[in-house]
Amino acid sequence: MSTTRLAGVLAFLLGVFVLVPLFINLTGRWDFYYTLTSVALLSVAAAGVWLTFYIGRINIGQGAYALTGGYVSAILITQYGVSFWLTLPLAGLFCAAVSVLIGLPILRLRGVYFAMVTLVLTEVARLTALALPVTNGAKGITSIPLPGELSLFGLTIIPDFSTLGNPKLAFYLMATVLMVLTYLVLWRIVNSRLGHLCRSLQQNEELSASIGVNTAMLRVLAYAISSFFGGLAGAIFVAISQSIYPSSFVVQDSVNFMLYCFLGGLGYVFGPMLGTLLLYFGWDLLSIAKEYQLLIYSGALIALMLVLPNGVLSLLDKKGGRK
Amino acid sequence: MEQILANGLYLGAQYALIALGLTLIFSLMNVLNFAHGQMYVFGGFVTYTVVAQLGLPFIVGLIASAVVLAVMGALIEKFLFRPVIRKSKRDESTMLLAAGIAFFLDAVILLLFGEKQRGVPKIVNGVLNWDMRIIMPYDRILIAVLAVALIVGFILFMQYSRTGRAMRALAQDRMAAQLMGVDVDRYSMIGFALGAMLAGLVGGLLVTITGINLGMGGPTSVKAFLMIMIGGAGVISGAIAGGFILGMMESVGLTVLAAYGDITYLVIFASLMVFLAIRPQGLMGKPWG
Amino acid sequence: MTPILQIKGVTKRYGGLTANNDITFDVAPQEILSVIGPNGAGKSTLFKQIAGFVTPTTGEVIYKGTKISGLPPHKVARMGVVRTFQETTIFKSMTVRENVIVSHHLRSKASLLGFFFGSAQAKADEAEFGKSADDIIDFLGLQAIRNETASNLPQGHLRALGMAIGLATHPDVILLDEPFAGMNHDETMRMVALVRRLRDERGLTVLLVEHDMPAVMKISDRIVCINFGEKIAEGSPAEIQANPRVIEAYLGSEDAAIGM
Numbered sequence: 001m002s003t004t005r006l007a008g009v010l011a012f013l014l015g016v017f018v019l020v021p022l023f024i025n026l027t028g029r030w031d032f033y034y035t036l037t038s039v040a041l042l043s044v045a046a047a048g049v050w051l052t053f054y055i056g057r058i059n060i061g062q063g064a065y066a067l068t069g070g071y072v073s074a075i076l077i078t079q080y081g082v083s084f085w086l087t088l089p090l091a092g093l094f095c096a097a098v099s100v101l102i103g104l105p106i107l108r109l110r111g112v113y114f115a116m117v118t119l120v121l122t123e124v125a126r127l128t129a130l131a132l133p134v135t136n137g138a139k140g141i142t143s144i145p146l147p148g149e150l151s152l153f154g155l156t157i158i159p160d161f162s163t164l165g166n167p168k169l170a171f172y173l174m175a176t177v178l179m180v181l182t183y184l185v186l187w188r189i190v191n192s193r194l195g196h197l198c199r200s201l202q203q204n205e206e207l208s209a210s211i212g213v214n215t216a217m218l219r220v221l222a223y224a225i226s227s228f229f230g231g232l233a234g235a236i237f238v239a240i241s242q243s244i245y246p247s248s249f250v251v252q253d254s255v256n257f258m259l260y261c262f263l264g265g266l267g268y269v270f271g272p273m274l275g276t277l278l279l280y281f282g283w284d285l286l287s288i289a290k291e292y293q294l295l296i297y298s299g300a301l302i303a304l305m306l307v308l309p310n311g312v313l314s315l316l317d318k319k320g321g322r323k
Numbered sequence: 324m325e326q327i328l329a330n331g332l333y334l335g336a337q338y339a340l341i342a343l344g345l346t347l348i349f350s351l352m353n354v355l356n357f358a359h360g361q362m363y364v365f366g367g368f369v370t371y372t373v374v375a376q377l378g379l380p381f382i383v384g385l386i387a388s389a390v391v392l393a394v395m396g397a398l399i400e401k402f403l404f405r406p407v408i409r410k411s412k413r414d415e416s417t418m419l420l421a422a423g424i425a426f427f428l429d430a431v432i433l434l435l436f437g438e439k440q441r442g443v444p445k446i447v448n449g450v451l452n453w454d455m456r457i458i459m460p461y462d463r464i465l466i467a468v469l470a471v472a473l474i475v476g477f478i479l480f481m482q483y484s485r486t487g488r489a490m491r492a493l494a495q496d497r498m499a500a501q502l503m504g505v506d507v508d509r510y511s512m513i514g515f516a517l518g519a520m521l522a523g524l525v526g527g528l529l530v531t532i533t534g535i536n537l538g539m540g541g542p543t544s545v546k547a548f549l550m551i552m553i554g555g556a557g558v559i560s561g562a563i564a565g566g567f568i569l570g571m572m573e574s575v576g577l578t579v580l581a582a583y584g585d586i587t588y589l590v591i592f593a594s595l596m597v598f599l600a601i602r603p604q605g606l607m608g609k610p611w612g
Numbered sequence: 613m614t615p616i617l618q619i620k621g622v623t624k625r626y627g628g629l630t631a632n633n634d635i636t637f638d639v640a641p642q643e644i645l646s647v648i649g650p651n652g653a654g655k656s657t658l659f660k661q662i663a664g665f666v667t668p669t670t671g672e673v674i675y676k677g678t679k680i681s682g683l684p685p686h687k688v689a690r691m692g693v694v695r696t697f698q699e700t701t702i703f704k705s706m707t708v709r710e711n712v713i714v715s716h717h718l719r720s721k722a723s724l725l726g727f728f729f730g731s732a733q734a735k736a737d738e739a740e741f742g743k744s745a746d747d748i749i750d751f752l753g754l755q756a757i758r759n760e761t762a763s764n765l766p767q768g769h770l771r772a773l774g775m776a777i778g779l780a781t782h783p784d785v786i787l788l789d790e791p792f793a794g795m796n797h798d799e800t801m802r803m804v805a806l807v808r809r810l811r812d813e814r815g816l817t818v819l820l821v822e823h824d825m826p827a828v829m830k831i832s833d834r835i836v837c838i839n840f841g842e843k844i845a846e847g848s849p850a851e852i853q854a855n856p857r858v859i860e861a862y863l864g865s866e867d868a869a870i871g872m
Contacts, residue, residue, distance in 0.1 A: 058415050105600030112355045116548040127589040193727035196714045203703040211781050212689035212718035255422055262419040298426035305420045309411035
């Protein structure tokens with residue numbers, strides 16, 4: 001790892017874990033915690049969408065997995081008394097398993113066809129949540145307890161959130177740690193052989209098969225990892241809002257995940273993180289514009305598209321930088 | 324039974340018209356127009372404004388919807404899609420643009436027309452009652468007939484007019500069409516305008532029956548995607564088939580599955596997944612359109 | 613000598629259309645064998661069936677005594693039979709070297725998880741891929757464009773890169789789809805020399821589909837001619853040139869002439 005890159009990573013970590021809490025403490029803008037926690041979680045889900053883009057598939061179905069992950073966590077906590085911390089990986093794994101079943105047939109589709117099917121998938125998830133008895137229909141699942149204590153061999157690693165004076169900060173730290181881990185994994189995938197193979201798939205699936213890549217398996221694997229991230233993010237969202245409804249993640253959210261990836265830049269690992277930050281924060285800041293919020297937001301989106309059709313991070317390319 | 328069929332045909336005619344516009348844009352430019360539903364809503368509001376607020380006849384409202392949306396479509400193609408398609412590395416970038424336009428139209432609709440549900444007075448009164456087997460208000464019949472007439476008109480236009488033929492050539496093979504001397508930019512613009520116009524016309528037709536509101540844009544787009552997936556994206560006959568099939572499925576589902584709660588759409592989606600797993604290109608599409 | 617590849621009665625029908633009808637021939641180890649025939653004779657379909665992209669309706673393809681027809685392409689490639697494509701046979705937004713390295717997939721001993729965590733085996737694999745890729749790049753004379761992005765390359769280099777990708781899988785049998793198409797005389801002669809070296813220096817068995825008759829006559833040990841999906845002749849270049857059925861097949865079609 002080059003020194004500049006190392007310095008960049010350290011600066012990022014310093015900013016996220018020291019400067020932001022400091023800034024919020026000084027200004028008293030506690031609401032920023034909620035915004036930034038959301039950004040961190042959304043960027044985890046967006047990281048998954050980005051990975052499907054990386055194998056050449058337009059994924060507009062991440063909302064389905066976020067919803068599924070949320071419900072899995074909520075049901076396990078409220079009905080089976082499972083610890084929140086255990087439901088996190090379970091929610092991710094459940095989503096990954098579901099995505100393997102769904103992915104096997106639909107990943108054969110390409111381009112716009114795959115995009116449309118995934119879009120429909122979000123709607124399927126919502127309708128399923130409405131129809132199933134275990135999800136409690138439109139009433140959803142509410143008053144889910146805050147995350148409890150996580151201890152290992154009697155040693156408390158994470159205290160019970162309900163005993164904390166400031167659960168907002170705790171959620172912020174949890175979400176950002178998860179985000180850092182997610183992007184570490186994503187970065188590693190992209191820069192290891194797995195990523196190279198994904199790129200080969202993105203660029204020429206037939207050739208990829210003829211050099212001996214099991215393309216069907218690789219596609220499903222990437223999609224499963226993607227859905228794992230989606231489920232994880234969904235489960236934490238539920239922990240924060242302490243409730244989940246069939247409409248907690250809808251088509252709009254799925255489209256947004258895709259937009260985050262596009263805006264940041266599909267060729268850059270940290271594109272979805274930047275895209276999420278810009279769009280979510282931008283939207284939040286624009287709330288001062290009241291009824292013109294959506295107009296300005298979408299106008300800016302279109303303008304960005306015209307100026308930088310390959311994403312914000314493509315600015316770096318002109319200076320000769322790489323991802 | 325007859326009632327279900329009649330409802331299905333009525334729904335199908337409008338759905339087919341929506342899907343036609345979407346598939347036309349897709350086949351010409353390989354753009355999945357996320358804003359299609361919003362264009363439909365916009366068309367509805369234009370008719371509402373002309374008919375309910377200015378007090379002009381319905382047909383004037385319908386024409387106004389068509390003209391406004393056609394101009395809007397042409398401008399969107401020329402100033403937004405064309406430059407982005409030219410500059411971007413990946414075709415998918417147009418999806419972001421389309422989604423941005425969908426948001427933008429939502430915002431414009433909100434500012435111009437507000438969030439209230441709007442409708443216009445019935446254009447014809449009375450109900451057809453055929454021996455209690457089919458009961459259908461006359462205005463619905465009129466709208467369905469108009470929709471079918473528009474579909475037929477559109478097919479004839481695509482089949483026999485010079486412009487229609489040029490667009491079909493373009494849809495089949497962009498490169499070859501260019502070599503044959505088809506002005507690609509011009510016909511892309513006309514095609515987009517035509518697609519938007521169709522969306523606007525359906526909006527204008529339906530505002531007389533179901534009314535229109537801001538929230539209808541997104542779901543309408545999703546339904547339109549469903550239809551062209553069923554029929555095969557980029558194929559005119561596929562869009563029409565997809566529209567009627569979805570209309571029929573909805574009509575049958577709402578009656579047959581009513582006992583099990585609101586699961587019609589869940590069943591439709593699930594069967595679509597299975598169908599696409601077997602036949603990924605839809606009923607009439609080319610593989611990987 | 614025992615054949616390395618046997619095509620046994622391969623037939624492919626699409627609906628009512630017969631693309632290949634009962635085609636049978638053997639390929640000896642380290643042989644350069646060309647499949648020729650007028651446009652639409654079914655040559656590409658035959659190649660696709662050998663490489664596993666299409667399953668024969670009846671008949672089979674035997675490689676070193678094992679049936680490979682019906683296996684998916686990545687399994688066929690794993691066994692040592694690799695096809696290069698006619699046109700854009702490359703990963704276009706990777707550099708030349710990245711293209712060749714990624715194509716070493718079959719050589720990897722480490723698992724994907726091993727690569728993810730950077731295990732010792734994975735590191736050894738990566739080092740080996742790099743070395744082998746450089747080796748192949750040198751072999752094909754692509755040193756100067758090693759770090760160019762593939763989409764910026766001219767046609768001639770693309771063809772060579774396609775071959776490099778094929779070589780990276782370390783096949784025993786390589787299927788070349790029209791390697792001389794669109795090349796001028798000098799380029800063709802260079803490519804002919806290269807294909808020879810594939811066999812002489814790397815010990816490959818080469819199967820090729822080609823239209824350029826002078827090149828085919830020059831390069832092939834044996835030639836199989838198909839017309840309307842059926843094999844009409846098989847033999848040495850001299851025998852094929854003298855075969856009345858071949859001449860008839862080519863005279864009957866308007867766009868190719870047999871070179872003498």
